[in-house]
Amino acid sequence: MATTFDADLAGLDALELFVEPGPSRAARIWSATWPKLGAIGLALFTWQCVVWSHWKPEFVLPGPAKVLPVLWNDAGTYLDATRVTLGRALAGFAIAVVIGTVLGAVIARSRILRSAVGAMVTSLMTMPSIAWFPAAIVLFGLTESSIRFVIVIGAAPSIANGFIAGVDNTPPVLMRAAHVLGARGWKAFRLVVLPAALPTYVAGLKQGWAFAWRSLLAGELLVQIAGLASLGRQLDVARQLPDYPALYATMIVILAIGLVADALFSGVERRIRRRYGLVDTATR
Amino acid sequence: MVNAITHLDDDRFPNVVDTAGEGDGSPAVSLAAVSKVFGSAASAIPALDHISLTVPRGEFLCILGASGCGKSTLLNLVAGLDRPTSGTLTVATERPALMFQEAALFPWLTVQGNVGLALKLAGVDQAARQVRVRELLQLVHLDEFADRRPHELSGGMRQRVALARALAQRSSLLLMDEPFGALDAMTRDLLHDELEALWSTTDLTVVFVTHNVREAVRLGDRVILLSSRPGRIAEEYPIDIPRPRRIDSPEVAALAAEITDRLRAQVRRHASPPPPAHRSHDGGQ
Numbered sequence: 001m002a003t004t005f006d007a008d009l010a011g012l013d014a015l016e017l018f019v020e021p022g023p024s025r026a027a028r029i030w031s032a033t034w035p036k037l038g039a040i041g042l043a044l045f046t047w048q049c050v051v052w053s054h055w056k057p058e059f060v061l062p063g064p065a066k067v068l069p070v071l072w073n074d075a076g077t078y079l080d081a082t083r084v085t086l087g088r089a090l091a092g093f094a095i096a097v098v099i100g101t102v103l104g105a106v107i108a109r110s111r112i113l114r115s116a117v118g119a120m121v122t123s124l125m126t127m128p129s130i131a132w133f134p135a136a137i138v139l140f141g142l143t144e145s146s147i148r149f150v151i152v153i154g155a156a157p158s159i160a161n162g163f164i165a166g167v168d169n170t171p172p173v174l175m176r177a178a179h180v181l182g183a184r185g186w187k188a189f190r191l192v193v194l195p196a197a198l199p200t201y202v203a204g205l206k207q208g209w210a211f212a213w214r215s216l217l218a219g220e221l222l223v224q225i226a227g228l229a230s231l232g233r234q235l236d237v238a239r240q241l242p243d244y245p246a247l248y249a250t251m252i253v254i255l256a257i258g259l260v261a262d263a264l265f266s267g268v269e270r271r272i273r274r275r276y277g278l279v280d281t282a283t284r
Numbered sequence: 285m286v287n288a289i290t291h292l293d294d295d296r297f298p299n300v301v302d303t304a305g306e307g308d309g310s311p312a313v314s315l316a317a318v319s320k321v322f323g324s325a326a327s328a329i330p331a332l333d334h335i336s337l338t339v340p341r342g343e344f345l346c347i348l349g350a351s352g353c354g355k356s357t358l359l360n361l362v363a364g365l366d367r368p369t370s371g372t373l374t375v376a377t378e379r380p381a382l383m384f385q386e387a388a389l390f391p392w393l394t395v396q397g398n399v400g401l402a403l404k405l406a407g408v409d410q411a412a413r414q415v416r417v418r419e420l421l422q423l424v425h426l427d428e429f430a431d432r433r434p435h436e437l438s439g440g441m442r443q444r445v446a447l448a449r450a451l452a453q454r455s456s457l458l459l460m461d462e463p464f465g466a467l468d469a470m471t472r473d474l475l476h477d478e479l480e481a482l483w484s485t486t487d488l489t490v491v492f493v494t495h496n497v498r499e500a501v502r503l504g505d506r507v508i509l510l511s512s513r514p515g516r517i518a519e520e521y522p523i524d525i526p527r528p529r530r531i532d533s534p535e536v537a538a539l540a541a542e543i544t545d546r547l548r549a550q551v552r553r554h555a556s557p558p559p560p561a562h563r564s565h566d567g568g569q
Contacts, residue, residue, distance in 0.1 A: 005481075009425050009474050016438035177388035180363060181453065182379060182405045191401065195392040276391040277435020 062245050070249040078253050085231040092151030093212045100159025108167040121157045129154035129215035133222050147219040154215035155208035162204010166197025199272050206265035310376055312457050312489035313339040313362055318371035320357050330514035331357045344483055344490045346504030350551045354515030355493040359461050380457040381450035385465045387442035389434040395445050396430040402452035420448040440471035460492045473531055476502055480528055498540045502531040511550050519546055
């Protein structure tokens with residue numbers, strides 16, 4: 001009797017867990033890569049078509065064949081500028097993560113604070129970051145601090161909001177389960193609410209990064225610090241010289257950094273969502 | 285009015301495996317004239333009305349009723365998730381284990397992580413935890429799936445993990461709120477066998493809430509039929525069909541048919557329109 005029962009149960013488990021073998025790893029990488037390569041090719045082709053149309057003189061709008069070699073020839077300059085700009089972005093983002101997370105945690109824990117400050121945090125997000133710069137320059141002068149201030153004030157509200165939304169979306173049944181298991185107060189918050197909030201928090205981080213990156217580039221155009229060749233400054237210098245191939249080359253670098261960062265965040269997000277079972281495997 | 289809840293142990297001693305009162309013949313749960321009213325004054329909805337009930341240690345009690353009979357409310361009271369409006373409720377165990385219709389597993393933890401968390405919260409140290417997790421997973425026949433995540437399992441397997449997690453609390457009282465309600469019939473039958481085998485080898489007291497009459501007769505030492513709105517004890521059936529039972533045996537079917545008739549009669553009472561005198565209370569539609 002007992003053995004039949006065990007076999008029944010094991011058989012049912014095996015039947016229910018059967019999954020069709022998916023495509024091979026190489027096939028998956030290829031199917032994820034070719035649309036991106038195609039998109040890049042299409043973008044370059046469109047650009048070249050605009051140049052061929054003689055909508056603007058080639059001196060003002062050079063084609064990819066003129067611009068792309070600049071990236072290679074002046075690689076050193078672009079690497080230095082990228083180092084400066086990325087350094088600023090990471091430092092500002094790190095501060096924003098700390099402030100946004102602490103702010104989110106405090107607001108999420110207190111009902112009074114939420115009604116008082118929660119709406120204010122959201123309304124901060126509607127403020128275009130560039131509108132903060134005049135005030136930042138008045139407060140901090142043409143310094144790193146004013147750039148950092150605008151990055152933080154642009155990114156922190158998104159991060160705080162992601163955290164709060166994550167806490168709010170903790171499924172009530174998980175809270176009940178935690179309660180029954182004896183998790184109360186801080187323990188319940190640490191062991192259940194925080195992990196439950198993680199996917200939404202990461203989405204908030206991603207959005208926060210996007211805000212930080214935009215704020216930073218706006219800042220580098222407005223606040224130029226002597227002797228530091230940032231990407232924003234290069235844009236401005238290339239326009240004034242004028243060295244238009246360098247202008248477009250710099251834009252490509254900025255775009256590429258944005259795409260890489262987005263891919264990194266999306267990768268982390270996807271991994272977490274898959275881990276949590278939030279991805280429908282049938283439509284993967 | 286009397287209004288008291290007595291949990292003989294309390295949360296200050298999470299390590300104590302409930303030995304309180306064990307062997308002295310005191311019941312696992314006892315309710316004396318317990319009522320629960322939701323809302324207040326004019327809009328008050330009585331959910332439970334003077335329920336008096338004793339659950340001896342080791343009993344498998346099934347509470348049966350249609351929607352709105354307050355069976356989940358009753359279970360929440362015993363679990364300590366809610367308080368009775370009046371009456372006395374005595375629960376002899378430290379902290380009852382509770383299973384819901386959903387497995388309510390933590391999706392970021394593996395199967396063993398879920399069971400382990402329950403042990404961690406009960407104050408079991410790490411070395412003992414590992415051994416105990418393995419034992420519990422063997423008990424529900426899931427030791428092969430220790431490293432899977434909940435979303436990788438079927439509904440029935442998830443409920444077995446939830447059962448292992450509930451057992452990890454080492455409570456002598458297991459409360460189950462329609463735990464197999466969302467499962468297919470075959471899986472449910474197998475889980476009935478599993479639960480019965482588990483219960484009969486331990487001194488666990490089980491209070492099992494369901495709306496499925498056959499399930500109640502299949503599992504219970506006793507079936508209590510609740511009336512709906514407000515919930516009152518309408519009938520009590522001792523089940524002396526020998527174990528192990530089968531849900532499709534003629535004895536189970538016969539008794540289930542009898543109880544179903546009573547349950548339908550209970551439900552029918554709500555079909556008749558309320559008398560005119562009552563209508564004025566509804567807020568003048």
